[in-house]
Amino acid sequence: MINRVVTGVVVIIVGLMLLMNTTGKLPWYVWESVLAYWPLILVGIGIQILFARWRIPGIALAVVAMLVLAVLDPFGLGRYPLRHYRFTPRIVPRRIITVPAEFHEKTVEVPLTPSLVALSISGDFPVCDFRLKGDPEVTSGEKSLALQGTVRWLGIEPRTDVRTSPGGSLGPGETAVLIMDSSGSVPAESAEYHCDFRLNPSIPTAVRIDSGVVTADIDGSRAALDRIEIEGGAVDLKIRYGLSGRRQTLSVDSGVISLEMTVDKECGLKLRVSGPPLVVRHNFSQAGLVREGDYWVTPNYLKAKTRLDVTISSGAGNITLHRVSW
Numbered sequence: 001m002i003n004r005v006v007t008g009v010v011v012i013i014v015g016l017m018l019l020m021n022t023t024g025k026l027p028w029y030v031w032e033s034v035l036a037y038w039p040l041i042l043v044g045i046g047i048q049i050l051f052a053r054w055r056i057p058g059i060a061l062a063v064v065a066m067l068v069l070a071v072l073d074p075f076g077l078g079r080y081p082l083r084h085y086r087f088t089p090r091i092v093p094r095r096i097i098t099v100p101a102e103f104h105e106k107t108v109e110v111p112l113t114p115s116l117v118a119l120s121i122s123g124d125f126p127v128c129d130f131r132l133k134g135d136p137e138v139t140s141g142e143k144s145l146a147l148q149g150t151v152r153w154l155g156i157e158p159r160t161d162v163r164t165s166p167g168g169s170l171g172p173g174e175t176a177v178l179i180m181d182s183s184g185s186v187p188a189e190s191a192e193y194h195c196d197f198r199l200n201p202s203i204p205t206a207v208r209i210d211s212g213v214v215t216a217d218i219d220g221s222r223a224a225l226d227r228i229e230i231e232g233g234a235v236d237l238k239i240r241y242g243l244s245g246r247r248q249t250l251s252v253d254s255g256v257i258s259l260e261m262t263v264d265k266e267c268g269l270k271l272r273v274s275g276p277p278l279v280v281r282h283n284f285s286q287a288g289l290v291r292e293g294d295y296w297v298t299p300n301y302l303k304a305k306t307r308l309d310v311t312i313s314s315g316a317g318n319i320t321l322h323r324v325s326w
Contacts, residue, residue, distance in 0.1 A: 006060040013067045023233050023255045026071070027313035028274040033070035040066050103152045103194075109140055110147040110162055110176045112200060117173030119146050119205045123180040125158070125193040128211040128232075134223030135198040146176055146200045155191025158182040199223050204246070214254075220244075221264075221326055227251075235259070235314075241267060242326050243306045250310045257317035261310075265323045268304025271296045274313040282319040289321075298323075 020026035044062025051058070110119065123130065138145045151160060159181045164174045182193060199205060206227040209216065214232040218225070221242035228250045230237065235254040240262040252259065257280070263269055272295050273280060289296040301307065312319065 003057050006057045006064065010060060010063055013064065017067065017071065022315040027253055030070050034066050037066040037069050103154050104157065105150050105152045108149055108151055108160055109145055110178060112144040112146045115174045116146060116176055116203065118175040119203045120175060120177045121205065122208040123195060125182050125211045127192050127213045128209060129194040130209055130214065130216040131196045132199060133219035134201040136201055138198050138200045146203045147197055149195065149197030151180060152194040156182055158193060241308055243267060245305050248308045250308065253313045255315050257314040259319045262322040262324060263308060264326050266304065268301035268307040269298040270301055271310040275315055279316040280314050283321060287321040287323050
């Protein structure tokens with residue numbers, strides 16, 4: 001009886017973990033964390049031998065413990081522990097929402113002040129079309145701007161806040177923070193959000209998008225995009241990188257991905273892809289990258305002035321890399 005119960009629990013936990021993998025809520029790296037707890041198998045064997053009279057399934061219990069510990073990651077063995085994700089329950093009063101038939105639009109501007117040293121952009125949407133490009137002529141009249149663009153929506157109006165915070169990783173100065181959030185209300189099924197921004201290339205920028213479905217076109221060939229993080233159930237991303245002379249990172253965590261990445265040949269590139277090998281396809285070897293352990297690396301990575309570190313976790317999809325000379 002107890003053997004059937006424990007076996008059923010193992011199957012349920014594995015099924016839930018795979019479901020969270022394919023929906024983008026849990027990265028595929030979690031299975032590496034499972035293997036990291038292999039000594040528990042020895043503990044389970046010892047329990048099974050010690051309590052053989054009562055037929056305690058020690059090995060099966062050890063497997064359950066390995067799966068649970070890999071997800072919770074209390075010892076920090078995994079690269080992306082579950083506590084990174086936001087499972088905060090939210091009770092929303094039930095109400096009837098009337099969705100307008102046409103798109104609404106508002107302008108978003110971030111002033112360029114002498115004390116501004118960095119910019120942070122974050123967006124939380126159910127469905128998002130996000131476009132960003134560098135433009136050295138971002139102005140409003142005679143006033144220079146760090147960012148200018150529009151947010152269009154069909155459904156619930158998103159909250160957009162611009163504030164500044166002192167200091168940052170770049171030293172003294174201020175960081176401008178743009179927060180876009182549509183999660184404060186219950187969105188209709190037909191809700192859509194479109195963001196179209198122009199960015200001042202002189203301002204180092206971090207971008208984070210969290211959405212159920214993400215379509216993004218990011219042109220960083222003339223922008224200092226230090227960090228980009230995108231999480232979504234389905235991600236369709238086109239992104240371009242130039243020679244910024246900086247260390248840059250790109251992280252994509254999704255259930256299904258379509259990624260087209262164009263990078264300058266002089267840029268040092270280091271990629272890591274986590275996912276089923278025959279289901280997540282890429283052309284890294286054809287693009288001139290070499291395999292070094294778990295990474296794909298360009299031969300010039302260590303000597304390059306501009307370096308790009310890419311981490312991709314996905315259950316299925318296609319990744320295409322183009323290396324060009326701008």
